[in-house]
Amino acid sequence: MIEISARVNALPGYPLAEIPSLKRKLLEAGTDVIDLGAGDNDTPPPSIAVAAMTEALSDPAYSKYGFQQGLPAFREAASQWVERRFGKRFDPATEILPLIGSKDGLAHLPFAVVNPGDVTIVPEPGYQAYLGGSLLAGAEPYIAPLLREHDFLLELDRIPETVLRRAKLAFLNYPNNPTAAVASAEYLERTVAVCRRHGILLAYDNAYCDLTYDGYRAPSVFEIAGATDVALEFFSLSKSFSMTGWRLGFVVGRADLISALTQVKSYVDTGPFLAVQKAGAAVLDRAEEVVAPIREELKRRRDAAVTALRRAGFTLESPKAAMYVWVALPAGIPSAAFARRALEETGALVLPGSAFGPAGEGYFRIALTVGSDRLQEAAARLGAVLEATRRGELATTA
Numbered sequence: 001m002i003e004i005s006a007r008v009n010a011l012p013g014y015p016l017a018e019i020p021s022l023k024r025k026l027l028e029a030g031t032d033v034i035d036l037g038a039g040d041n042d043t044p045p046p047s048i049a050v051a052a053m054t055e056a057l058s059d060p061a062y063s064k065y066g067f068q069q070g071l072p073a074f075r076e077a078a079s080q081w082v083e084r085r086f087g088k089r090f091d092p093a094t095e096i097l098p099l100i101g102s103k104d105g106l107a108h109l110p111f112a113v114v115n116p117g118d119v120t121i122v123p124e125p126g127y128q129a130y131l132g133g134s135l136l137a138g139a140e141p142y143i144a145p146l147l148r149e150h151d152f153l154l155e156l157d158r159i160p161e162t163v164l165r166r167a168k169l170a171f172l173n174y175p176n177n178p179t180a181a182v183a184s185a186e187y188l189e190r191t192v193a194v195c196r197r198h199g200i201l202l203a204y205d206n207a208y209c210d211l212t213y214d215g216y217r218a219p220s221v222f223e224i225a226g227a228t229d230v231a232l233e234f235f236s237l238s239k240s241f242s243m244t245g246w247r248l249g250f251v252v253g254r255a256d257l258i259s260a261l262t263q264v265k266s267y268v269d270t271g272p273f274l275a276v277q278k279a280g281a282a283v284l285d286r287a288e289e290v291v292a293p294i295r296e297e298l299k300r301r302r303d304a305a306v307t308a309l310r311r312a313g314f315t316l317e318s319p320k321a322a323m324y325v326w327v328a329l330p331a332g333i334p335s336a337a338f339a340r341r342a343l344e345e346t347g348a349l350v351l352p353g354s355a356f357g358p359a360g361e362g363y364f365r366i367a368l369t370v371g372s373d374r375l376q377e378a379a380a381r382l383g384a385v386l387e388a389t390r391r392g393e394l395a396t397t398a
Helices: 019-028 045-059 072-086 102-114 126-138 163-165 185-198 255-266 275-287 288-313 335-345 372-390
Strands: 098-100 119-124 138-144 167-173 201-207 233-237 249-253 324-328 363-367
Touching: 019 335, 045 275, 072 098, 072 249, 072 275, 072 288, 098 324, 102 126, 102 201, 102 249, 102 255, 119 126, 119 163, 126 138, 163 167, 163 185, 163 255, 185 201, 185 288, 201 324, 201 372, 233 255, 249 255, 275 288, 288 324, 288 372, 335 363, 335 372
Parallel strands: 119 138, 119 167, 167 201, 201 233
Antiparallel strands: 098 249, 233 249, 324 363
16 A cells, blocks of 8 residues: 655645635535635736736747746846845845745745754744645744734744754744734844854745835845845745736845755756746836835725724734735634635635634634725625624534
8 A cells, every 4th residue: 555655644734725616616506705815816917027928938948948047037137126125136146046936945945954853943823835845844843823912923032942952944924924914123133133043044935025005114134134144035926916826936045045945946846937037027127116006906905804894893903014914703713613604604715814723713814815895895794704603603613
C-alpha cells in the first residue's frame, strides 16, 4: 500500500478548499450568492497590463522558458518601484527574484533556510502558506496568536527565549491578512532588533502595502536600520493591480539569501511566464497612477461595508489598509457554524476566523471584492443570521 507522507498528513485543511464546490451547488440551485470569501478583486486588470501581454503573446520569444533569471525588464521595473516607493535600491540582477505570485516564494522559503526540526514562527490567524511551507520543509512551526489586545501584532519579544534560540525564520504580514492590522515603524524596529539578536530571518509579506486609507502609509521593513542583515521582503501584483490570476510577484533582499531561494526554485519551476513579466513591468512603471483608482474604490467599499455591518449589529473597526474587514462575533458563537449557515441560508459567503487557525475563532472575514450595493446587501443577510443566532437558533458549539 502506498502511504501519504507524514508532512502532507500534518497539513491542516486549506480555508478555501471546500468553498468552490459549495458555491457551485448553491448557484446551480438558483441561490443569489454574494462571494466575500477569497481576496479576488472584481475590478479588471489595468489596460496597460492587457496591452503589454497582448503584444508579448505575438512574439515567440516570450513563450520560451524564463527560468529564474526571468525578464530583465521586470527585474529593473521592480527595483525602480521599490526605490520610488521606499527610497531603497536593490540590484535588479542579484537582489530581486521574480515569483509566481508572492505565495510561491513565501511557501518555498523554508526549504532554503531551515533544516528539519528548526523552528519557524508563524502568526495565527494568518496566511496558510506560512504554515504549509514550514511543515512541508520539515520545520517545527511555533504558532504565535495575534490578539486584539496587542492590536493583532506579532510581538517577538513575548515569545519564550527557548523558542527564539531555536527559531530560524519568522513570517510577518502587515498590512495583515485576515485582520487588516497595520504596523508602525516603531513596531518594525522592535521586531528587527529581536531578529538580529537571535539570528532569525524575517520574511516580511508586504502584499497590501499600497492598499492603505485615511493617511496611513505602510512602511517597508528595509526602512529600518539593520533590516538588510535579517530580512527578505515579498511583494505581489495580485491585489494592488487586480492581477490575482496572473500569478506574479517578487522578493527583494540580500544577494546570498535571494540566491538560496533561487536555487530552491530552480528545482521546482521555470519562473513566471515571460509575457506576464512584461505586463508586470508595464504596470510597475506606472504603478502610482494604476493603483490610485483601485485604492479609491476599495476605500468606498470599506466605508459602505463597515457602516452596513455596524447597522446590522456587528462590532468592528474600520481598517486602515488591505482589502478585508475582520468582524467579531458575540461570545460563544462558533465562526464555522455561523459562516456555513450564512452561506447555505442566505447566500452570503464569508470566511470563518477558524479557517485561519484556532486563534482566529470568534471572528469572520469579508473581502471587499464586490461593489458597495452588494456589500450592503450581504451585511443585511449576515445581520439576519446574527439575529437568529441571538434568538438561539444556531448551536453554540461547532
